[in-house]
Amino acid sequence: MISDQRSSCRIVVTSLLLFFIIMSHALTEGPRFAEPIPNVTVALGRDASLPCVVDNLGNYKVAWIHIDRQMILTIHRHVIARVSRFSVSHDNHKTWLLNVNQVQQEDRGYYMCQVNTNPMISQVGYLQVVVPPNIVDSESTPSSVAVRENQNVTLTCKAEGLPTPKLSWRREDGQPIVIDKKTKVMIQEGEQLNLTRITRSEMGAYLCIASNSVPPSVSKRIILDVEFSPMIWVPNQLVGAPSGTDVTIECNTEAYPKAISYWVYEGIMLLPTKKYLTDIQENSYRTYMRLTVRNLTSKDFGSYRCISKNSLGETEGSIRLYEIPLPSLAPRTTEMGSHAGKNALKSGVVQRTTTTEIPEVKTTTAYATTMSNYVIPASAGHRIEAYWPGTFLLLAASFLFHSGQTVLSIHS
Incomplete structure (x- = not known):
């Protein structure tokens, strides 16, 4: 019984000793970095932060240094560099953030987080500043170019940015670009666009487009005028x-x-x-x-x-x-009935009129042509009806000629 109690006491004492040893070691352990500084990519003009996470910092201090410029930026909570865009913040005395506002191209490079232990400990992260494309007008073709027809012309476009921009050409009107008179393409890659023996159909606006996956892409509009003397057909x-x-x-x-x-x-x-x-x-x-x-x-x-x-x-x-003469149609004739003809004989020669209408033409005035049918008196009660268009006399039956007055007869 007594032996068991002694064994239990030894176990308790041993456990307590191990706990105190571990705690003592923890209290005496120096600062260490809990995680590496990540590489950060940011677009020009944006804000960026580089984190430095330190365990067991104690009374030690954290400093940030820009290695490429050999510049001490911050020590503990104080900003040393005379650049207002830099600042430092911390979270629970463990995470220290270097903040860079409105990042510029000169901010690109390696940054060191350093703890002033003995010996000193440090780690490094990289800040990448990407730049949207920009077309350099001074090194590019002017916005308007004139060239004689059947001559050669080269359009040039230069751009800068990070990563290096890719350049492409297309026509603003959506028509294909004619390459060496044999090949037609909708898009042509490269800094230069070579056009051979240019024709008037290739006249117009050409767009040089620069892109590098950093928005926004940019373009330059070049008006190409092809000069030639007048032609008429x-x-x-x-x-x-x-x-x-x-x-x-x-x-x-x-x-x-x-x-x-x-x-x-x-x-x-x-x-x-x-x-x-x-x-x-x-x-x-x-x-x-x-x-x-x-x-x-x-x-x-x-x-x-x-x-x-x-x-x-x-x-x-x-x-x-x-x-040219006005168009016309042949007349239409309306015959007079037998009773009207008998009445006409009593009064001598009777003129009867037929009007021929002309279809409407694109003129300022409409015209009509008038022709006449006649009933001719005959001796012994004989008569004939006749009509003539123009100078032609058309008779409906046989005719006889007598001296003096002419009598035309078809009825007895």
């Missing part, structure tokens, strides 16, 4: 119209720089009046010219010229306007 070189109507003639031109375009008739420039109505529509390097001549007269028929000129040259087109 006429849809209809020969136009006919009746007198008294209105007529419209057209010319289409292409030119760059923008051309001066106008109409000429008999050596005189035509200005907008009640007689002449001019309309000019422009689309890029194309111009559509229309001239309406109202209420045509004999003086209006002849040769009209459309003229286009710019700094590189001049050209013209010619349209011949000639007169």
Whole structure:
């Protein structure tokens, strides 16, 4: 019994001794880093924090140092560097944060967290500052470029940023880019865009786009003008119209720089009046010219010229306007009944009128043509009805000729 009690006491005493040894060791153990400083990536102008977690700091002090600039930033709670963007904060005397506000490119580099033990202990973390892309205008093609048609041109775009930006080209209007006259691509990569024997169809705005996965991407807009002398084509070189109507003639031109375009008739420039109505529509390097001549007269028929000129040259087109007759139809004849014919014989020659209507045409005035049917008196009570369109006499039966008065007869 006594032996068991002694064994229990020994176990208790041994446990107490082990507890005091562990506690004593814990109280005498120095500071140590609980976790490494992470590498931090931040965009230019944003805020960043580097944590330094220390166990058992005790009365020791924590300092932050920018290794690349060999600059002491903070010691304990005090900021040493004369840079207002740096500050220090701590949490429960264990986590010490180096705060960098509105990060600049010079803040990039290695940072050391140091504890003033003997010997000194420290650890290092890296602050990466990424920079959105920026196009360098001084090293790039100007925003507007002019080149003669069929010449070669190279567009250049330079950009800076971290990581190094990638550059790509595309047309603003969504059309493909023509490479060496054989290949068409929607997007072309690289700092330079080479265009060979450029044509007017390649004129327009080109976009250089720089991106490096750091938002935002940026672009530069370059207007490419292709210069050439005027060209004219006429849809209809020969136009006919009746007198008294209105007529419209057209010319289409292409030119760059923008051309001066106008109409000429008999050596005189035509200005907008009640007689002449001019309309000019422009689309890029194309111009559509229309001239309406109202209420045509004999003086209006002849040769009209459309003229286009710019700094590189001049050209013209010619349209011949000639007169055509109004359209007409054959007349319709209404025969007079037998009773009306008998009554007509009593009174001599009776004129009966038939009106032929002309279908509506695009003229300022509608016209109608009038023709006549006649009943001719005959001797001995014989008669005949006849009608003639124009100069032709059409008879419905046989005819006889007598001296003196002519008698045409088909009834006895």
